[in-house]
Amino acid sequence: MDNACGLxxxxxxxxxxxxxxxxxxxxxxSAMGMQVxxxxxxxxxxxxxxxxEVEMRDLTDYTAGAxxxxxxxGLSFDCVYSGFLSSExxxxxxxxxxxxYPLALHVVDPVLGDHGRAYRTVTxxxxxxxxxxxxxxxxxTPNLTEVAMLLGCDYPKxxxxxxxxxxxxxxxxxxxxxxxxxxxxSLATDTMVNVGYxxxxxxxxxxxxxxxxxxYPGTGDLFASVITGSLxxxxxxxxxMSRATSFVQLCVKxxxxxxxxxxxxxxxxxxxxxxxxxxxxxxxSGL
Ligand code: PXL
Numbered sequence: 001m002d003n004a005c006g007l008x009x010x011x012x013x014x015x016x017x018x019x020x021x022x023x024x025x026x027x028x029x030s031a032m033g034m035q036v037x038x039x040x041x042x043x044x045x046x047x048x049x050x051x052x053e054v055e056m057r058d059l060t061d062y063t064a065g066a067x068x069x070x071x072x073x074g075l076s077f078d079c080v081y082s083g084f085l086s087s088e089x090x091x092x093x094x095x096x097x098x099x100x101y102p103l104a105l106h107v108v109d110p111v112l113g114d115h116g117r118a119y120r121t122v123t124x125x126x127x128x129x130x131x132x133x134x135x136x137x138x139x140x141t142p143n144l145t146e147v148a149m150l151l152g153c154d155y156p157k158x159x160x161x162x163x164x165x166x167x168x169x170x171x172x173x174x175x176x177x178x179x180x181x182x183x184x185x186s187l188a189t190d191t192m193v194n195v196g197y198x199x200x201x202x203x204x205x206x207x208x209x210x211x212x213x214x215x216y217p218g219t220g221d222l223f224a225s226v227i228t229g230s231l232x233x234x235x236x237x238x239x240x241m242s243r244a245t246s247f248v249q250l251c252v253k254x255x256x257x258x259x260x261x262x263x264x265x266x267x268x269x270x271x272x273x274x275x276x277x278x279x280x281x282x283x284x285s286g287l
Pocket of ligand 1: 013015020021044046047048049084111119217218219220221
């Protein structure tokens, strides 16, 4: 890393209320010792998960100009990490960021949908081009809905077998990324697992957590951010998966215990100090 701390270009939306995207990505990565350069793709009053009509501004005419400025400044990013994109052109802008910083870690969280449905702002065109971006990534972190959209298959209902999870991971690897993680799977009742694949090592991993009967926006953003921070700090894929899984579980269980409105996201402010710890994590096993 050239920079005093890892410098991350975070290409995501800024949702004011509801604890998702840049509102949680920036504090999480900062707590892990990374410097975040926010490249907002859109500004929204809240996330789009059930808080009524959202005030939104698309910033497609901003991202390419921001990249030109960073190049003039001679900034060298250690990581380019993309998430929620509000237009097809922004996918092209992310690819330009990747091309401008070929040695940076390219992380793509292909934010397209959840619970078997596309998010309101995700057009068929965005869905289609997202495959191109995934192809240029080093690591991707889709949930099962996003996996189905990327692979063009049906959304699998009910618990998955380990062998189906492995074959989905292998198919994601064929799209191009060296490493792929599928988040929030149920392989058996009462647990949730995040499963990962390292194409070069031919290795499959799982990191398990307790099932909690509530769903919060922004947990996918937190998971991908902790994966990003961990890899930049030198963790291997399974160690990064263990850290990210433990952190999201901590956030979810803390929040569930308080019984706050799930639409408001997880109580990140209470859990954030845990991320400053640097112990080695071993909560993973083979898949
Ligand atoms: O956390 C994913 C996300 C990001 N950005 C916006 C969203 C969501 C999920 O609902 O609505 C605007």
